[in-house]
Amino acid sequence: MCTDTSHSHRKLFTKSDLVNQHLAHLSNLRWNSIRNSNICTLQILMVPSSASMHTLDSTFVRDQLALRACPLNEVRLQPEGEYVLYWMQSTMRFEENWALRFATLEADRVGKPLVIYQGLNPHYEHANDRTHTMIVGNAVELGRRADALGYTYLFHLRTTVAGDNRVVDRLATRASLVVTDAFPTAGVDSRSARVAARIGCRMMAVDSHGVIAAAAFQKEEFAARTIRPKIAKLRDFSLEPVRDQPPRLSVSNSLRASLELDALVLDALDVAAAVASCEIDHTVAAVVDRAPGLTAARAQLSAFCADTLSDYSTRRNAPADSAGSSRLSPYLHYGQISAAEVARTARETGAPAEVEKFFDELLTWRELSLNFCTRNRKFATLDGLPNWVRANMARHAADPREHVYDLATFEAAATHHPLWNAAQRELMATGSIHNVMRMYWGKYIVLWSASYEEALRIMITLNNKYALDGRDPNSYGGIQWCLGKFDRPWQRRPVLGTIRYMSIDLAYKKFDARTYERRWS
Numbered sequence: 313m314c315t316d317t318s319h320s321h322r323k324l325f326t327k328s329d330l331v332n333q334h335l336a337h338l339s340n341l342r343w344n345s346i347r348n349s350n351i352c353t354l355q356i357l358m359v360p361s362s363a364s365m366h367t368l369d370s371t372f373v374r375d376q377l378a379l380r381a382c383p384l385n386e387v388r389l390q391p392e393g394e395y396v397l398y399w400m401q402s403t404m405r406f407e408e409n410w411a412l413r414f415a416t417l418e419a420d421r422v423g424k425p426l427v428i429y430q431g432l433n434p435h436y437e438h439a440n441d442r443t444h445t446m447i448v449g450n451a452v453e454l455g456r457r458a459d460a461l462g463y464t465y466l467f468h469l470r471t472t473v474a475g476d477n478r479v480v481d482r483l484a485t486r487a488s489l490v491v492t493d494a495f496p497t498a499g500v501d502s503r504s505a506r507v508a509a510r511i512g513c514r515m516m517a518v519d520s521h522g523v524i525a526a527a528a529f530q531k532e533e534f535a536a537r538t539i540r541p542k543i544a545k546l547r548d549f550s551l552e553p554v555r556d557q558p559p560r561l562s563v564s565n566s567l568r569a570s571l572e573l574d575a576l577v578l579d580a581l582d583v584a585a586a587v588a589s590c591e592i593d594h595t596v597a598a599v600v601d602r603a604p605g606l607t608a609a610r611a612q613l614s615a616f617c618a619d620t621l622s623d624y625s626t627r628r629n630a631p632a633d634s635a636g637s638s639r640l641s642p643y644l645h646y647g648q649i650s651a652a653e654v655a656r657t658a659r660e661t662g663a664p665a666e667v668e669k670f671f672d673e674l675l676t677w678r679e680l681s682l683n684f685c686t687r688n689r690k691f692a693t694l695d696g697l698p699n700w701v702r703a704n705m706a707r708h709a710a711d712p713r714e715h716v717y718d719l720a721t722f723e724a725a726a727t728h729h730p731l732w733n734a735a736q737r738e739l740m741a742t743g744s745i746h747n748v749m750r751m752y753w754g755k756y757i758v759l760w761s762a763s764y765e766e767a768l769r770i771m772i773t774l775n776n777k778y779a780l781d782g783r784d785p786n787s788y789g790g791i792q793w794c795l796g797k798f799d800r801p802w803q804r805r806p807v808l809g810t811i812r813y814m815s816i817d818l819a820y821k822k823f824d825a826r827t828y829e830r831r832w833s
């Protein structure tokens with residue numbers, strides 16, 4: 313994320329003064345002759361008319377990229393390089409992918425082809441069948457669609473920890489420029505920084521996660537109420553659609569062969585067998601009813617808009633209703649569908665009041681978590697919490713806990729409380745917990761752990777190990793919310809002090825907890 317505001321400023325947007333105020337602080341990107349070329353209209357669920365879409369060489373795209381793209385090293389672009397490399401990490405899609413847009417424009421500008429590379433290692437934290445299946449399965453779909461869209465996409469699966477670990481470095485030695493995704497969690501930004509420090513060409517990180525460029529929010533936001541009005545001003549503008557296009561030059565067969573990359577033949581790939589061959593944790597099983605990829609995400613989005621969106625504000629609060637929300641968070645986490653496409657589709661199909669409620673989750677809370685993890689590098693520790701929470705914790709740290717469980721007991725869903733255990737079982741079986749139950753799940757880990765530090769560690773471990781949407785900015789936003797982040801002080805009680813309390817026993821009066829409990833007993 314570009315946070316350096318010392319560059320010479322220039323006016324970015326002519327669209328409105330409002331937008332100017334927010335965005336005029338960042339750009340020093342210099343764009344030379346960006347050439348237009350054959351235009352390939354990519355299929356999106358709600359295809360806006362061509363005339364209403366910005367082209368890749370438009371001012372709109374250039375100004376978005378001025379906010380979203382940030383250099384990771386000081387090395388110059390290598391004009392003698394053979395290609396531009398887009399190292400796909402967290403935005404696992406071709407559509408509405410700002411990093412891919414940036415790489416395409418740069419490839420055209422310097423007259424090189426574009427190589428899209430994605431690699432999967434076996435040793436990232438909590439690598440298991442569940443997460444690997446989402447990534448490998450999505451790669452198969454990307455591989456099948458790449459040719460038709462005019463992209464060269466290569467996917468390398470490193471099955472053993474001892475396997476080839478320098479693929480990006482090797483590809484970078486022949487590149488003019490490396491472009492990658494900006495993403496504050498799941499180790500992406502730190503991995504990119506390490507690579508950028510050792511390669512011999514320029515490397516840029518581009519943020520595609522939010523509907524609104526994360527750099528548009530210049531400081532850490534304290535609460536939903538502080539970010540909401542800012543989002544409201546930027547939202548419609550940020551949702552304006554762009555017509556993507558492939559790079560002008562394609563990768564020749566000889567260049568492709570010379571890369572000597574042990575890329576998987578995706579067309580013929582048996583995903584389960586490929587995942588089984590990896591040195592990862594095979595005890596966390598893939599979720600069979602969650603197909604990876606854009607096609608599955610769009611099917612889920614269509615079903616949500618057709619069947620649920622009209623009653624979203626009420627159904628979302630009923631844990632017994634497993635179809636009461638979009639269930640899109642895994643697809644959004646892996647960047648397999650863009651939040652902008654989800655938002656536009658909902659806006660086209662839903663009643664305004666319900667769409668607003670949905671936007672409050674998809675935009676307000678999601679962008680708030682992204683802002684938190686982007687602007688506060690202590691997001692995974694208690695130091696990431698506001699002062700009032702830490703003072704409160706100091707006062708209540710020694711309060712006796714009614715129950716104290718360790719990680720193993722929580723993980724085994726073996727607490728005394730059937731409703732809490734049901735939530736943990738849902739997580740283990742499906743890779744998600746109903747949103748309402750997720751709050752109880754977190755709050756009671758805080759109440760039943762030996763310390764706040766231990767509670768945070770347990771929540772992060774279980775969430776990121778089992779949840780399909782884990783290791784996301786939302787993971788840390790949601791978990792830290794249970795410890796008071798984004799909230800205000802409430803009535804004082806044991807252990808939590810003034811952190812908001814939720815009574816799990818009263819949950820039975822608030823919603824049909826028995827049905828939920830039975831389902832996951």
Ligand SMILES: Cc1cc2nc3c(=O)[nH]c(=O)nc-3n(C[C@H](O)[C@H](O)[C@H](O)COP(=O)(O)OP(=O)(O)OC[C@H]3O[C@@H](n4cnc5c(N)ncnc54)[C@H](O)[C@@H]3O)c2cc1C
Binds near residue numbers: 645784786788791793
């Ligand atoms: C303890 C705890 C842990 C959480 N861990 C995660 C996590 O690992 N990954 C994750 O994506 N979300 C997490 N959340 C937030 C929220 O629970 C999920 O995003 C939501 O339940 C996903 O279901 P859905 O896709 O059906 O949401 P919908 O209700 O359909 O909402 C649409 C989208 O909006 C976003 N969203 C919804 N609620 C929130 C929220 N409270 N905060 C931020 N964004 C939100 C998500 O991207 C979601 O897919 C956590 C919340 C808590 C309390």
